[in-house]
Amino acid sequence: MSKNVNQSPIHSGFGSRTTAKEVLGTVSLQGKVAIVTGGYSGIGLETTRVLANAGATVLVPVRSFEKGVTALKDIPSAELIPMDLMDPDSIDRFAERFLATDRPLHILINSAGVMATPLRRDRRGYESQLATNHLGHFQLAARLWPALKRANGARVVSISSRGHRLGGVDFDDPNFERKAYDKWKAYAQSKSANILFALEMDKRGRAHGVRAFSVHPGLIPETNLGRDLTEEERGPKPIKDERGHSVSNEQYAVFKTAEQGAATSVWCAVSPQLEGLGGVYCEDADIAEAVPADSPRPDGVRPWAIDPELAARLWKLSEGLIKIPFAVE
Template identity: 60%
Template sequence: MNTNNHATPQEPILSGFGPRTTAQEVLGGQDLTGKIAIITGGYSGLGLEATRVLASAGATVIVPVKTVEKAQAALSEILGVELVRMDLMDPASIDAFAEKFLASNRPLHMLINAAGIMANPLVRDHRGYESQLATNHLGHFQLTARLWPALEKAKGARIVSVSSRAHQMSGIDFEDLNFNNRPYDKFVAYGQSKTANVLFAVEMDKRGRAYGVRAFSVHPGSILTDLSRYLTEDDMRAMGVLNEQGELVFPEFNDEFKTIPEGAATIVWCATSPQLNDKGGVYCENGDIASLTDTRFAPGVFEWAVNSGHAQRLWQTTEQLVGLEFSI
């Protein structure tokens, strides 16, 4: 079933992969020598695992970093990694990062937008924009726009936006994106930003595929990483990862919870798999394209996140918010 008028149906292709597949396994022995990847958030959690796996296959991985010392410690034993300063909440630093990369005249084969914040207290950037939207969506939109010449130069680039099943918690409130007039809810804000990640992939793929640039969004699975640092004990109990004794519950064979290598699998699959040649604009999970659903917190993607009209409107709204025209 395909409700958003893009080339690839939002339905599984029976890839042969599943929730227990690891990032190393989906790579399938591919040689990525000569390929260039940029991975935001590439020095912690899922991004770090994606960095490790792609670099181990020969790719050069550029990791934008806000805290250089932390990144150096995490990446010290991985060869083929370059660290460059960047802060997704700072538009000037995004532009400077992109300008430095473009000056190298290299193509960009994989852009993995994996950095993010989740369920934090209300913070606004200097423009007044809510921080989860600013970090998870607006910063990545600006970064992708600035890197467009290098993506086009690759003649077959892929863009992977790391979303979440939390997109099912909220669509886009176009009338009040930044919680100026409605009460701030940290989970609604997170859900809205994750829906934005999916809609970005829909419209990015529509605009980019004539140039060989395909875009995907990913639900990596439920994984305990540093992303959960703002969650309270009550939040974690509600999510089912903390029992009444205050102990972390990590059921090894429960499809809802994954290890970091398993969580990074769909990210790496979308960035590299030949199974996705000539495909794009779809939301993926468990190493496959997901189905549509209208059941909250069930596998699959909500229609509001893959709706072509919403995707186009968000693109235009985002251009206004970040003050750039990303016309392709």
């Protein structure tokens, strides 16, 4: 079970049907600066919209400037800057451009991601799901650290998934260089890494007013996340044990709209209910329950994703892989 004493619900009053606009309530974000990766599609787009409508200046990194302009045409205040999480040089250019403005960064939401892709590698040879979902965001946060610190009260939100329950980080072979590639194990590894990142980010950042959270947004069909899935693979599926027996009721899970799917990340980014808290995994706009490794429940967070020792180990591994020290000081 988790050593993180905060990992228990606070009974926020929200739930699976709550929308991002509802969790925001009357909170004003005038004068606040936010960056939302993946902020021009799916739940990222809704996150951008809600934050911008509350008065925040929202910067959206885009792989395709044309697609970004089209998607964000109704949010004229959003700022688009080119960046590709699979290209470390483009991450550096994005961060340098932002830091040159001397603006503080109050909210960083790492929402972009890929899921269950065929085996692909970035130019460094790193497996694409780990590279995109975790390492790219780790590098982005490292480069943006001066702006996060300058905010004197920032929040970092790492979008994970209940898919983390399918497996943790393989520290011996994270890039599938020796073992056979399994797209779901690779996805689970990257999502566990997202949770561990938030845990360690919060530990290192809290003395500087930077708190971090990880999020399962829910099952949202109206996104591009599952673009590599076959029709048969789409939708909730029961998790089975080694004998092929169903051990979860995932097939009965309820889909969310994008408005509902963006609720938990917005809640983590702005809610006063989370003052003094951090490093926790959240779902349905509340802190999730820590559950045992063999729990048949689809919800909750597994021990390997909230282990402080594994979080510190992942931080060190990530620094080595991106070849950038992320010293929080």
